[in-house]
Amino acid sequence: VESQFIAWLREHVPPHPRLRLGIGDDAAVFRLPPQEECVVTVDALMDGIDFRLGAAASCRFPPVTPQFVGRKALAVNLSDLAAMAARPLLGVVALILPKKDGLKIAQGLYEGMLPLAEKYDLAIAGGDTNSWEGPLAVSITLLGQVAGRGPLRRSGAKPGDKIVATGHFGGSLLGKHLQFEPRLQEALYLNEHFRLHAGIDVSDGLSLDLSRLAEESGCGAVLDLTAVPIAEEAERLAEQSPGGRTPLDHALSDGEDYELLLAVPPEEAEKLLAEQPLETPLSSIGEFITEPGLWQREGAAPRRPLEPRGWLHDFS
């Protein structure tokens, strides 16, 4: 029923003025806005790793449907565009479906993706549909366009820059990892109105992704543990396992927060934090320093090393 699904797609994926030829040919045809820099990103999500189809993520959360998975698969890619401060242009979707219920799953995935695509004016240009005896995997590639001040790289942080974060961290597993809103509007607004030196989205863990940003910038980072905005869900997770990890531990290493970490020059950060121009709170949670590595400080005590922790794909 591959052909049946393609017929369904042609009916349900709306045309977009950016596309000159959409689903159904060997490739999609489009024309990009001239003279602009573009970005491309790809992210694959797999059943059992990034989600568990059919499982209840928590007692307060409905079972994980294909719709949730489709939404998440697109949202994590949009979050990568946000991390570059790039406006979404178009995307292609490769599906690896289980043979059983493949059609229903495929349609559900798109039902989850399409509203988000529409919200962010992303053209779905096409895809590839496969099936096997294995579990579901979804790979999405997005093209984006860089506006105004150019792409927000990981490599631009300078010693003295403040570490500015959106939102709250930790406990994403209780539901946010499926329902988060990519910080696209926020990234585009901030990159247009403020001087940002670097940025990354927190997918694998606050401490791990911050250490990557610092490393790419050739500097170090000090995290002010008392300033990390901890999500209510991190508190809840900690309560559920007394004697286990603290809310702060969760915030530093859970990952899948899909918040932004930005390197902002100090005077610009001061302006930004005073203004609080976004609906989501902006916090200054430390600063970049010359000495390499990741560090923690708490109150007036001297800084100590902080081990970056978070999600790493482990293979050998």
Add this chain to the structure above:
Amino acid sequence: VESQFIAWLREHVPPHPRLRLGIGDDAAVFRLPPQEECVVTVDALMDGIDFRLGAAASCRFPPVTPQFVGRKALAVNLSDLAAMAARPLLGVVALILPKKDGLKIAQGLYEGMLPLAEKYDLAIAGGDTNSWEGPLAVSITLLGQVAGRGPLRRSGAKPGDKIVATGHFGGSLLGKHLQFEPRLQEALYLNEHFRLHAGIDVSDGLSLDLSRLAEESGCGAVLDLTAVPIAEEAERLAEQSPGGRTPLDHALSDGEDYELLLAVPPEEAEKLLAEQPLETPLSSIGEFITEPGLWQREGAAPRRPLEPRGWLHDFS
């Protein structure tokens, strides 16, 4: 060892002038040639479906290594660009690796991809690396640029057009499915020098892909069975199973030939076939007609319906 692999990638994937920022950030940054139409295509390959890692495809063929798989994963995508007559620009690669031997497999995949990328001047812009307990899957997305006469769509065939094919068909399983050369140079040359109405690459089967081309063009197609160029491997496969499928059967339905089927106006086809401008032979194997559907003819007998056969992803 995800970080170890990314370090390896940065060392082994060459920089490309088209890329302003390659592997290592949240997305890659590039600038496209202005004012041109682009195409985007994605194709995922899975262990057990599109290849069998470690298996000997035939007694005359070496075991299927990650290098072969990487080469094939890129080649099938380049073949899609060929089918659009688009010049390769850049690609991103999503890997879903088995946990065991994941690093060796990942490196092998790239060792298979990189020479092909270099040959066709494709910039590898980045990727995503994942691991799980399941089998290997590779998803590649390519961007291409359409030259001269515009993209070669599936929808342009007109009744009266000749069906012109490159190369030979059938028996790809004996090795060609891993070693084929995408018909990129051929497609670009033909689209520049001849008036082509439509085109498709044969991935799923000559008869199946021809029927798709005809359907997209709103017409029918008659295949001249005596004119189909049959690969030597199709003869060999038929010999190996006496009483089974004939060489012609193999040619019509095996798929993975990655040859081109073109719709060419009759006078242009005559010129093209007389000139034979390519190293690979060009054959006229029938014509498009007004009446919908796929048809066969043999000699002077009236045409009869031909059932499209080939590879279809089967899920329910």
